[in-house]
Amino acid sequence: MCNCLVFLKNRKKEINIPTISKSIQINNCDKGCIETYEWVTVGDEFEETISYSYDENLKDWFIKLKKTYENGEEKIITPKEIWNISMTTLKK
DSSP, rough: OEEEEEEEETTEEEEEESSSOOOOOEEEEEEEEEEEEEESSSSOOOOEEEEEEETTTEEEEEEEEEEEEETTTTEOOSSSEETTTOOOOOOO
């Protein structure tokens, strides 16, 4: 887990982002958007980018898009269910 402090309007929120490795970059990709990038180069090659967006009504961060590159193959996943940043499935 990567512990982050996010500032949103006039408030701040501490969030824990699940990680695979110790190599992680966190970017602000747009207003209300966080993007993480991780990579592993030991053994099998692996890269993963996950975009999270903030939902003002639910007051939480949710996975919007996940891109994985593993052993020369790229996978793009748009979740059909709503997953919050702590990877819990939420019911609408």
